[in-house]
Amino acid sequence: MTRYLDGWMLPALDEANREFFTSGKIVVRECRGCQTIQHPPEDLCYRCGGYEFGGREVAGTGTIYSHTVIRHPVHPKLSERLPYTVVLVSLDELPDVRITGNLLEAAPEDVRVGLAVRAVWEEIPDPETGDVLRLPQWVPA
């Protein structure tokens, strides 16, 4: 699909976010020592101090926890995309983990707290590595 914010900035891949942004699944970081989920990633586990993390795959379903509709240009590359909808999604399997994304296939007026959504992925070549990025996005479930 064409990217929702076509031409705008992409995540810089690193060890901590590679799986999240390339796997085509919702995969968040989990401490290998105490299984605490840590999103966004940090260098050490906030519960046990561990340094070792793995990925935990969860279902790509959730509900909108909060949102905004952006109507004011803050960068020339975003101006043509206005208005666009940013959503904060609480995952069904991990309600305390909140994922930021855009709401696709819905008008700005349709966004509301509590709306059930499911993940879809935008595939974009990474400009720096040539890898394929798969950006999680959200559509009404």
Add this chain to the structure above:
Amino acid sequence: MQRRTAVAGVGESEFFKRGGASETEFQLACKAIRRAVEDAGLKLSDVDGIVSYMDARNNPVRLSAALGLSRIEFTGQTFGGGGNGAASAVMIADAAISAGYAETIVVFRALAQGQFGRFGQAGFGYSAGRNVVPGPQAFTVPYGLVTAAQINAVQTVRFMHEHAVTQDSLFEVAFVAYDNAQRNPRALRRGSPITREDYDESRWIAEPFHLFDCCPENDGASAIVVTTVERARDLAKGAVPILAAAQGLEHRGGVDGFNEAPFPTAHFRHVGESLWSRAGVSPKDVPVAQFYENFTGPVLMAISEMGFCPPDDLEKWVTAGSLRWPNGELPINTSGGNLGEAYIHGFGLVNEAVRQIRGESTSQVEGAELSLMVAGPGYAPGSAVLFCRD
């Protein structure tokens, strides 16, 4: 702490709309500091400390050289992404003087968004010239969430949802700032009051924020002089003692990507507790307050977290006119604040809090014995400072 130190002088440069200053940001900083020192009846050579926040440009090396400060004993800055440090900068000066490390400290902020980066455009904290963004912002910026207005909009929508707060309350915060600005000769928005119709018809920035919910981008500088309460009593304007100050950060508070717990918060949950405990007073004793307005929604969150009104009662309390001068229960932002006077990263609100104790405000709350300044909400750690009558 507890009346050991006091504000002896306040000063500011002229204020300008973004790009309107004919002086450089550094010249504006020096002008505000000179005026604060003059207001106190001191000489620049009396200054032995410099404190600010989020300011690497107007640093003590440049300032001491330009202002002829011959013996600096103390410098300091607070952490944090923005105006959350406006009150904790005063707290640092209070702590340093109380500890005896300095006697007369200038606390200031200079900000000319017309000369450097604009807070309201993309590219803050990363290069918008690159195609990729690293670190925690990789999880938000690629989705077009880039400015403070947008980030605070997400927090505010959730807060409004949880506590049945409506646009009516947001409007009140904007209205009182523009209304109070009409009486303040320094205010950039003097002569430009707003009605509810103006507010409703102003363009959306990031819902639920209209243009008038958002602080402007301005150029200017504000400064105060803090010294011992004993010394301040002998100076030109007398002492405005610092009764208490507080900072606050909870575990995982301010974690990126809205994954802090609890969410949303303005980061004042234990700032209020600590402040009232140290001061020996409670919110109901406070007749006037300055609440840093980055955006109207976070002000409501801050008012609630500081203990003035339970969040579920905010809508009723605020729309009853409680924040309006002169008859509201708690008039706020009596200079016009960040929205109506000028956005100098919130430090103008410190000057106004001092003026309320002196009886010098253009929207004076008569006989104010206590005067509160609450720094930028939504950025951690939060901070607040409470001034009192000597």
